[in-house]
Amino acid sequence: MIIVGAGHIVKSILRAAIAAGVVLSASLAAQAADLPMRPEPPPQAPAAYIPPPPPTYDWGGVYIGINGGYGFGTAKWTPSGGGASSEHANGGIVGGTLGYNYQIGAFVMGVEGDFDWSGINGSTAGSVCVVTGNCQTGNTWLSTLRGRVGFAADRVLFYGTAGGVFGNEQITQSGVTSTHTQAGWTAGVGVETAFAQNWTAKLEYLYANLGTGSVTCVSACVGSPIPVSVGLTDNLIRLGVNYKF
Numbered sequence: 001m002i003i004v005g006a007g008h009i010v011k012s013i014l015r016a017a018i019a020a021g022v023v024l025s026a027s028l029a030a031q032a033a034d035l036p037m038r039p040e041p042p043p044q045a046p047a048a049y050i051p052p053p054p055p056t057y058d059w060g061g062v063y064i065g066i067n068g069g070y071g072f073g074t075a076k077w078t079p080s081g082g083g084a085s086s087e088h089a090n091g092g093i094v095g096g097t098l099g100y101n102y103q104i105g106a107f108v109m110g111v112e113g114d115f116d117w118s119g120i121n122g123s124t125a126g127s128v129c130v131v132t133g134n135c136q137t138g139n140t141w142l143s144t145l146r147g148r149v150g151f152a153a154d155r156v157l158f159y160g161t162a163g164g165v166f167g168n169e170q171i172t173q174s175g176v177t178s179t180h181t182q183a184g185w186t187a188g189v190g191v192e193t194a195f196a197q198n199w200t201a202k203l204e205y206l207y208a209n210l211g212t213g214s215v216t217c218v219s220a221c222v223g224s225p226i227p228v229s230v231g232l233t234d235n236l237i238r239l240g241v242n243y244k245f
Helices: 002-034
Strands: 061-079 085-104 107-118 121-125 134-138 141-153 156-173 176-194 199-218 225-244
Touching: 061 107, 061 134, 061 199, 085 134, 085 141, 085 225, 107 156, 141 176, 141 199, 156 199, 156 225, 176 225
Parallel strands: none
Antiparallel strands: 061 085, 061 225, 085 107, 085 121, 107 141, 121 134, 134 156, 141 156, 156 176, 176 199, 199 225
């Protein structure tokens, strides 16, 4: 009898606990529903667009162009008996250019040739004793074949150049003209910039030594013609525009 009563009491306690749990759960759910909703995080701004770097200019390839500028230099007359004299020569030049570049990283190597009409000339009065009359020196064409080595800062190229120079020397004394084709050496520096995809412009300086030619001149002291060596050196300042294939 006591056991039956105890079982009844336990069942009553379990029913009361379950009912209390249900009430508590409902109360907690209601309180949770009354709480403010957690705000959503603000949207992230899209990453800023960073454009890719522009491609580095490629100096490699074949190119053709035109050039023009000014030349000035000195003609030195040296008679076989001594008593050298000098005269200044100057004038304009204009012509065409053909070349090829090969690029390794920032270093550019190549070869360039050009052929120019030349108006460089000068004259001086000859010595009374050594060479009489009016002495004139000039040339009507110049051509160079040179190697080039440079450093490219993207679209700007700084370079040095050296090679051979060819041209004619026109030597006139007392109205008699002698023309010689001469070969010598040249060296210089320059800067070139790419102002469009296939177009470049350059400014360069060249020193050109055409060597010496020989002419027979009249000498008042000797009383007969004497051989005279005539050397011509030029300083060339040129602008050029090239088209690169």
